[in-house]
Amino acid sequence: MTTSLSITSATADPALLDLPWSVPLDEWPDEYIAALPKGISRHLVRFAHLSGHVIAIKETTDEMAKREYEMLRTLQRLDVPCVDPLAVITNRHDADGEPLRSALVTRHLKFSLPYRALFSQTLRPDTATRLVDALAVLLVRLHVIGFFWGDVSLSNTLFRRDAGAFAAYLVDAETGQLYDGLSNGQRENDLEIARVNIAGELMDLEAGGRADEELDPITVSNGIVAAYRSLWKELTGSESFSSSERWRIAERVDRLNDLGFDIEELAIKTTEGGTTVRIQPKVVDAGHHQRRLLRLTGLDAQENQARRLLNDLDSYSAKYGRKDVDEEMVAHQWLAGVFEPVIRAIPRDLKGKLEPAEVFHQLLEHRWFMSQDQSRDVPLAEALSSYIDEVLRHRRDEATVIGPPTEAITLPVPTQDAAASSDDTDPETDWRLTV
Numbered sequence: 235m236t237t238s239l240s241i242t243s244a245t246a247d248p249a250l251l252d253l254p255w256s257v258p259l260d261e262w263p264d265e266y267i268a269a270l271p272k273g274i275s276r277h278l279v280r281f282a283h284l285s286g287h288v289i290a291i292k293e294t295t296d297e298m299a300k301r302e303y304e305m306l307r308t309l310q311r312l313d314v315p316c317v318d319p320l321a322v323i324t325n326r327h328d329a330d331g332e333p334l335r336s337a338l339v340t341r342h343l344k345f346s347l348p349y350r351a352l353f354s355q356t357l358r359p360d361t362a363t364r365l366v367d368a369l370a371v372l373l374v375r376l377h378v379i380g381f382f383w384g385d386v387s388l389s390n391t392l393f394r395r396d397a398g399a400f401a402a403y404l405v406d407a408e409t410g411q412l413y414d415g416l417s418n419g420q421r422e423n424d425l426e427i428a429r430v431n432i433a434g435e436l437m438d439l440e441a442g443g444r445a446d447e448e449l450d451p452i453t454v455s456n457g458i459v460a461a462y463r464s465l466w467k468e469l470t471g472s473e474s475f476s477s478s479e480r481w482r483i484a485e486r487v488d489r490l491n492d493l494g495f496d497i498e499e500l501a502i503k504t505t506e507g508g509t510t511v512r513i514q515p516k517v518v519d520a521g522h523h524q525r526r527l528l529r530l531t532g533l534d535a536q537e538n539q540a541r542r543l544l545n546d547l548d549s550y551s552a553k554y555g556r557k558d559v560d561e562e563m564v565a566h567q568w569l570a571g572v573f574e575p576v577i578r579a580i581p582r583d584l585k586g587k588l589e590p591a592e593v594f595h596q597l598l599e600h601r602w603f604m605s606q607d608q609s610r611d612v613p614l615a616e617a618l619s620s621y622i623d624e625v626l627r628h629r630r631d632e633a634t635v636i637g638p639p640t641e642a643i644t645l646p647v648p649t650q651d652a653a654a655s656s657d658d659t660d661p662e663t664d665w666r667l668t669v
Contacts, residue, residue: 247321267282269281290339296336349393369402370462371461372391382423384424389435496521527540573594587630
């Protein structure tokens, strides 16, 4: 029986044709499989090698694969942190002509890890809080553009290190819907789903002895509600003040910039008597520091990393810059004379440990602690040698974390409707990584 495989992809990669699509995913030969940390999923998901990259393949229905592929592409166009959709594979058949499930192919997010892989023997309360805070920021960004997730959880999120914090990326858009805007009820629904799912995930770790005894799942899960509402109010709330306090307009903008958001438009209204001013951000966008760093240096970093690098750039400018030299020129000098020499100095066998921007951030932290301990200004070169030998050399690679062979799920995973928790990952590969 002759069948015709169908591949839908925005960026065609001929190597997709070389993968064994006529074989059920759980039976793919080891030569194609990349072993990466995974957790629980309602679908079968495996990582595979493709053209020097790692891809994630999820077997699902024809309709769901196409819908999620298009949703991820839309979220990408809206500059939402999410996995990169690569292709949809349909019309699969085995050697006997029997139909196989369709597949969604996404590109593995380099230097990212599921939350279960971001801790060592036990999950500490401060690490759990940082993960929840990162998820709160992601949820706010999604709600700002009108996206209702419907299955918010730590499991449906990938995390990348971001200068002492974490940056969260959406993994599973299967239940998501995009609207012109969300009602308060829709936002509160997503928030309650997040709270319940996070509490359940942390309780699961607690039951398995993988959570610090001081970690309170309820307290941490309630934290996403507080973090979300605080950020949402800062981004969208209006405020009134006396017309003599117009400096508060700039103060509001600065606060939003400090949170990493830009304001595209401000609505400013005054009373007839001119005694009161009311302002409200109309459209906000994340990535203020990212865009400034990218504009000045061409470096593409996470938001907190960008903030830290810009602080070092500003310090360099204050020390070495001249008033008659523009900002772009000083940034070029900093890039060529400070940042790039540091990255080039990292031994080849250690370059997969962390992203360059994270390495530079950690180096600055290491230098600061050295200076405090030794009560002197430690030169950057001396701090770099110490950092490489004492810190970086002892970390595990995060560019692509390789571990035991990934196995397929052989038992069905029970799911709940909107409050279900999934991350398209596999419970049989148990990973622990020191934060």
